[in-house]
Amino acid sequence: MPVEPHVSPPTEGSRGTETYQADRALHAMLAHLSGGLSPAALLLAYTDWLLHLAWSPQRRIEIAQGALVDTKRLLETAQRFFAPEQAPWSLVKPQPQDKRFSRPDWEHPPFNVMAQAFLLGQQWWHDATTGVRGVAKQNEAIVEFSIRQMLDVMSPSNFAATNPEVLRRSFESGGNNFVRGWQNFCSDWIRLASAGLGPVTTGDFAVGEAVATARGKVVFRNELIELIQYYPTTERVHPEPILIVPAWIMKYYILDLSPQNSLVKYLTGEGFTVFMISWRNPEATDREIAFDDYRKLGVEAALDTIGGVVQGRQVHALGYCLGGTLLSIAAATMARDGDNRLKSISLLAAQTDFTEAGELTLFINESQVAFLEDMMWERGVLDTTQMASAFQLLRSNDLIWSRLTRDYLMGERAARSDLMAWNADATRLPYRMHSEYLRKLFLNNDLAGGRYLVEGKPISLSDIHTPMFVVGTLRDHVAPWKSVYKIHYQVDADVTFLLTSGGHNAGIVAPPGEPGHTYRIKTKGADATYTGPDEWLNMVQPVEGSWWPEWTKWLSARSGEPSEPPQMGAGTTKAENLPDAPGDYVRH
Known part of the structure; x- marks a missing residue:
C-alpha cells in the first residue's frame, strides 16, 4: 500500500480548490471533449489575429496577392513538369526536418505537383498568420501552430490514393499492406478501448529484464x-x-x-x-x-x-x-x-x-x-494520455501522421527499441x-x-x-x-x-x-x-x-x-x- 504523502502548507498555486466547484466541474467536462485544450485560449488567439487582420487592409491585399502569385507559379510549373530542365522541387522544397516527401517516388508527377501544392499552401498560411501588426506574440504562435496542425491532416502523404509509396507497396504486395494495416488498426483500437494505452511497442523491453538492468x-x-x-x-x-x-x-x-x-x-x-x-x-x-x-x-x-x-x-x-x-x-x-x-x-x-x-x-x-x-x-x-498528446503535437509529423501512415497504410510496424518502450511507460x-x-x-x-x-x-x-x-x-x-x-x-x-x-x-x-x-x-x-x-x-x-x-x-x-x-x-x-x-x- 502506498504511504500517505507528505503535505506542505497551502500555497498560492493550490488556492480555489473549495470555490467555484460548479465552474470547475463544467471545465473538467469540457476537457474530456477538447483533449485538455482550453477553448477560450484558442478563441482569444483567433479573435486577436482576425481583428487585427481586419484592421490591416494593406496586409490583407499582400496576403491575397501572395495566393495569386503562388497559384500562377504552380500552374506554370505543372504545365512544363515533363520538361527535362524542370527540377522536381523548383517551387518549394520541404524543410530539412520534414521527411514526408523525402523518398524518390515523390519526385515524379503527379505526386510531386501535389506535394508542392501542399507545401505552398502551408507556406501561404504561415505568412497569413504571422506578421500581422498588433497581434500578441503568443496568440500569433497559437494560431500559426493550430493551423499547421490542421493542414498536416490534409497532407497528400496521409492518403493512400495520393501517396506513391503506399501505392507502390500495394501493387507489390497485392493489397496485403491494407490487410496488415487493418489488423494493426484493430489491435490498437482494442488496446486503446480496453486499457487506455497506445500501440504495443514495449513487449520486448520489460523493466528489470531488458531495460533498467544495471545491478x-x-x-x-x-x-x-x-x-x-x-x-x-x-x-x-x-x-x-x-x-x-x-x-x-x-x-x-x-x-x-x-x-x-x-x-x-x-x-x-x-x-x-x-x-x-x-x-x-x-x-x-x-x-x-x-x-x-x-x-x-x-x-x-x-x-x-x-x-x-x-x-x-x-x-x-x-x-x-x-x-x-x-x-x-x-x-x-x-x-x-x-x-x-x-x-x-x-x-x-x-x-x-x-x-x-x-x-x-x-x-x-x-x-x-x-x-x-x-x-x-x-x-x-x-x-498519462494528456501529457503524451501534448508532446506528440509538438512533433506531429513524426509521432502521429508518419506513424499512422506506416502502421495502417503501409501495414508495417516500426522496429521496437528500448527508447520507444521507455517513452510508452508514462507517469x-x-x-x-x-x-x-x-x-x-x-x-x-x-x-x-x-x-x-x-x-x-x-x-x-x-x-x-x-x-x-x-x-x-x-x-x-x-x-x-x-x-x-x-x-x-x-x-x-x-x-x-x-x-x-x-x-x-x-x-x-x-x-x-x-x-x-x-x-x-x-x-x-x-x-x-x-x-x-x-x-x-x-x-x-x-x-x-x-x-x-x-x-x-x-x-x-x-x-x-x-x-x-x-x-x-x-x-x-x-x-x-x-x-x-x-x-x-x-x-x-
Whole structure:
C-alpha cells in the first residue's frame, strides 16, 4: 500500500480548490471533449489575429496577392513538369526536418505537383498568420501552430490514393499492406478501448529484464522516492558519488536503458559510485503533493541518505529535464543556507528560465493553466494520455501522421527499441505540484526572476558558485538549447556548456560507439564576459562522437583519487528489507 504523502502548507498555486466547484466541474467536462485544450485560449488567439487582420487592409491585399502569385507559379510549373530542365522541387522544397516527401517516388508527377501544392499552401498560411501588426506574440504562435496542425491532416502523404509509396507497396504486395494495416488498426483500437494505452511497442523491453538492468539495490524509500545504489564494476572508485535526479514526468530508466545504452553502466564502468532517484507514480489520492515536496522528499532525502553511505564526501549531482530544474532549485536553496554538500552540478536539457521554452509554451497561458487545473481538480492528477498528446503535437509529423501512415497504410510496424518502450511507460503528475510548476515557473518565471520561495524565503540562482556542466540538445522541442543556455548569466560559477546533436531524449542517450553523434563544448569562467548563443554556435566547432566521455573527463578532473568502493547501503536503516534494483516504484 502506498504511504500517505507528505503535505506542505497551502500555497498560492493550490488556492480555489473549495470555490467555484460548479465552474470547475463544467471545465473538467469540457476537457474530456477538447483533449485538455482550453477553448477560450484558442478563441482569444483567433479573435486577436482576425481583428487585427481586419484592421490591416494593406496586409490583407499582400496576403491575397501572395495566393495569386503562388497559384500562377504552380500552374506554370505543372504545365512544363515533363520538361527535362524542370527540377522536381523548383517551387518549394520541404524543410530539412520534414521527411514526408523525402523518398524518390515523390519526385515524379503527379505526386510531386501535389506535394508542392501542399507545401505552398502551408507556406501561404504561415505568412497569413504571422506578421500581422498588433497581434500578441503568443496568440500569433497559437494560431500559426493550430493551423499547421490542421493542414498536416490534409497532407497528400496521409492518403493512400495520393501517396506513391503506399501505392507502390500495394501493387507489390497485392493489397496485403491494407490487410496488415487493418489488423494493426484493430489491435490498437482494442488496446486503446480496453486499457487506455497506445500501440504495443514495449513487449520486448520489460523493466528489470531488458531495460533498467544495471545491478543495484534500493537503499532508501519514502512515500515519494526509492533511492537506488548501483554496484561498482571497478576495483576502485572515485570517492565522490554521483546522484542522478531524473524527471518524474517519465520513469527514471531513460538513463538505464538496454546495457549498451545505459548511462548508469557507463558511469560505473568509469569508476564512479552512482545513486539514482526512482520516483513513485502518483495516484489521485496524492493530489496535494506539492512541488517542494519533490525537493525535500527527493533531492534532500537522497543527499541525506548518501551522506550515510559515503560519509564526509561531497556529491556530483546530475539533473535531467524537470529533474534538472528541481536540482537547480535545491542547489540555490543549499547555497542560500550554507550547505556545501555539492561538489559539482550537471544539468541535462534542463531549463531555469522559461521565457523561451519553445512550442510547449503554446499550452501555457492563464486560460490554459486554469483549464488544466480544473481538469486535474476532478482527476487528482494529470494523466498519462494528456501529457503524451501534448508532446506528440509538438512533433506531429513524426509521432502521429508518419506513424499512422506506416502502421495502417503501409501495414508495417516500426522496429521496437528500448527508447520507444521507455517513452510508452508514462507517469502521472499530482494536481497541486503540476499547478505550482506551471504557475511559478512557466507563467511567472519566478526562478529566473529571484522570486521563487523555498520555505518562505526567496532563492537566487546567482548564489550558486559550484562548477556546472550543462548539456543542451540541438533539436530539442521540450527544452530548446537557447533556453538552456541562459544558465550562463544566471549563476556565478564556472559553466561548461555542451551542445549535442539530437533531440531531448536521443541527444542525451548517446553512448560511445554509436554513430551519428556530434557535440560542441566550451567553458565560461565565472568572471568571463557573456557570449550570446548564436555567436557561441558560430565560434565553437563540432566534434564527432558521444558527449559521455567528455562529461566523465570533466567529473574526473573534479574528483579525488580512486579508493575502495563504499559498502552497499552502509549507514542506512532497513536497507536489507528493500528490493534490488530497479525497485518497486518503477513498476507502477
